[in-house]
Amino acid sequence: MRGYFVGAGLAIAVATMATSAMAQSEIKIGEINSYSLLPAFTEPYRKGWQLAVEEINAAGGINGKKLVVVSKDDGGKPADAQTAANELVSSEKVALLAGTFLSNIGLAVSDFANQKKVFFLAAEPLTDAITWSKGNRYTFRLRPSNYMQAAMLVEEAAKLPAKRWATIAPNYEYGQSAVAVFKKLMSEKRPDIQWVDEQWPPQGKIDAGPVVQAVAAANPEAILNVTFGADLVKLVREGNTRGLFKDRKVVSFLTGEPEYLDPLKDETPEGWIVTGYPWYSIKTPEHDAFLKAYQGKYNDYPRLGSIVGYQTIKAAAAILAKANSTDPEQLITAAEGISMPSPFGEITFRKIDHQSTLGAFTGKTALKDGKGIMVDSAYRKGSDYLPSDAEIEKLRPKD
Structure with a gap:
């Protein structure tokens, strides 16, 4: 009987060691997004990160360790996102969010x-607050912000003769931020x-x-739209019917x-000045x-979410890989000023505000073969559309 217990104990110890060794041979990233609420963007987004994981692991992983992404759906609710984040950190032991x-x-x-001292790489949120007024040392952001995209659009909008402007935007953080900075x-x-x-x-x-x-009653000469x-x-369907855009x-x-042009099909209004992703002309x-x-991999064309x-x-x-550690402080040190390739060219995560210099394409909407496309497009480098360091120091709280 004693031999049985010794054998069982040894088996448990071996299993525990194997599990521990497996854990040590992989690095987990905790990923959160609004999959059920916004599938048009998040499904291509999921395909994009799955392709990245496949490429990274095929090339040897992260310093020899396999990369694993544990993904959760926040359902479009901030409280659910925080719950998901807590589960990923406490139960899944992810290296970062x-x-x-x-x-x-x-x-x-x-x-x-910020509260839990966990590294967070924000993928898509565009509000300026995330890197400026509510920025913190643990948060970095990939996509070009509202300020950056507004600055790109204003370059063209300011050339228009229109003097009377109206705005249409969703009434939450993103829409409010976009309208404020564009104005x-x-x-x-x-x-x-x-x-x-x-x-x-x-x-929604x-x-x-x-x-x-x-x-229409306000009779503007130009309109800023932030709906998606x-x-x-x-909005486009009703605006076309009532002649608002004429x-x-x-x-x-x-x-x-x-992801936003495709559903419009032949209803796509022509000549709108937009930011977007003309994958077919890059x-x-x-x-x-x-x-x-x-x-x-997917036998499909990419959307901006894929990028x-x-x-x-x-x-x-x-x-x-640069940090060669999962310690949050070492991740921050590695991330500040890091440069890397991207499908849009080299990008850098700035030390001053943790904003990446990934840019965006601007152009105009057009119809081709019954489908909306972007024409006259040009890539705008993110680094060219940010305020000075002195201005950012006023906007961002000290860590």
């Missing part, structure tokens, strides 16, 4: 990361313009008829992204390699 889409959720996870930058370049109307439909629940009617997804489709200029955040070695790999998912995990892996 990554992801999120909506700006209010990104801020919630950033706050969690600020636009008014600095064009002090002669007037802001004649603002419409703030709830995110736009009642497009009254919104279009109210904007299903709200954008409803003879009016429209400047629109995100609308050139395939001719660089870095993007060609990404496109070939993505289409080879964001892919580069989020590539960036996290580069930071982990």
